[in-house]
Amino acid sequence: MLSPFDLPAGILLLVTDQLSSPADFMLYRAVFAHLKAARSEKVTKAIVLSVSPDRARWAAVAAKSNIQLDQKSTTGAFNFVDVLSHKSEPDLPDVLVVVDELATLEWTGSPVLDITCFCRALAATCRKANATLLIRQHVLTPSTTEPILEDLFRTLHHMCTYHMEVLPLSSGRSGAVSGQVTLHIGPGTVRAGVKLFPRSSAIHYKLADTGALGVL
């Protein structure tokens, strides 16, 4: 899952990002690769639980990768769910569940405990169904440039199998490189041969309209 990383299925992947290096492209990449790799549309599902109703953007970016999301939605292969209205439970194997913009829930006043309970319940459901769960969490970096580890992040980090960080370059903005991606193992995960990418050997990416280009 998610080239060039050789992540297995059925994991809980926590993807953290910052405002100067948003990880939208990573979520799009995961979902589109999952949909493209489907052997049969009836079995494979991708469910996106988002707090921000940005379905039009998903459709526009998918079109650039030659995926018609409307068609996939009608066949049931792609499901876009607004978290604030209701939540959907995956009940089929080979499902990829993406949870986006959880931090928005916290910043707009929802109690951290409720969000944590929701994530735990979702993680347990996905684990029972052997589905892959991908959660995106924003990390704040005020002027000190050290990321603030909020309670929600700490909870998610404890639960995750792998932790992927999408970071800006430490040397500042560049025209050739948009940012860097690192992959760490979760605190409770046994090392299973997945190649990790610490910050010292992070992969650089450049954003283009079609996605993240050329891992430099």
Next chain:
Amino acid sequence: MSFKRKTTRQTTTTPLVSTGIHSLDDILGGGIPLSCSLVLTAPDPHSEYDQLVLKYFLAQGLASNQRICVVGSDTENWTAQCMWLPPNSARQIADTVDEDTETQSDEKIKIAWRYEQMKPFQTTVGTSSSTGATADPCCTFDLTTRIPPSVIADAVKAQDLLFLSIDGSKDNLSTTSVLKRLEEVLANGKTQTPLRVCIPDLGSPSWGDLKAHNLLHFLHCLRALLRRYPHACACVSLATEWSADHVATGWYQKLGWMSDGAITLDAFSGNPALAAAFPGLHGLLRIHTLPAPTTLVPASDRFSTLRGTGTGAGSGENNLGFKCTRKRLVFETVHLDVEGGVGERRTTAPPSAVDVQPSIASKKIVAAVVEVELEGTPSPEPVAAPVKKSRKRVGFQSDRPEVYDF
């Protein structure tokens, strides 16, 4: 440094609306895309540049016969203070020959012959750079001209200009009721004409007692509303007390995540040192996020001339600032002065050339004498002058070129 002028063209299908300021349109990648929200913050309590930008936004909407909804308290008086087109009503091209050149010296400066044909150094974009990619071409407004009351009256009569006041009760937050009424306006209006939502001074005392999460929730819901009704766009300016970064942890970043575009106009009014460091500017512009409604990369990255991010690999981004002249507000690139920049090369003096000679004959400067004494050891001779390094001897001997002595 002069940059190539690019045509600002949006390849996506999202239509754009002009902000009324040519240089700000360029920074945004052509204008504000419909269905997007732009949040402006201005932490300086002595000035209101963010509200000035909002007035341009409103005036542009009126000049383009678009629909506008102004949300706030005392909105009629606020609208009456907006700027308008110059009195002769000809859309003058704002070229470089304006009040900026009045400050230059009248004497002809001697320029080397090879540079005489070059154009003057440009720090901003002119009116000709904006193309027809926007739904409305950007007008050139004059700050010395007030909007005629007849224009406002006609727009109100035609229901193209709506005023939404703030009302909140003990049980109902002002932000909640505003969102509800805004949705009614968006749902009932004509969808063929772009609608501009203009919210000056969000979070001011007239909005009641709001917390940080109330404001973030409002911005989040506003964005969701604009996505549902994509013929509209919004420009919001936060009240001064909500514009500083220390309001909450990572406040600017939270604003950036909650809106499509977020920029800060950091004026120098309260900081004389910065004003002295950048004499031609009134403040610096900080960009937190830019609109990208249907693409991964904001259009501004590719098309903005001022930001300079599209000019080949390896190029960084220009620093941006703004200044308010008598007639207009301009955003431009920031350049260091000659003395402080890389134009002046300074090399460190070699160690052997430390000058201890008195510069003025009448004064006698004596080099400091350092005496180091250790117990039990004879004191070393005081060093009166720095030790001169022995000259490097080259191993090459001119009479025997084949021999090298290393």
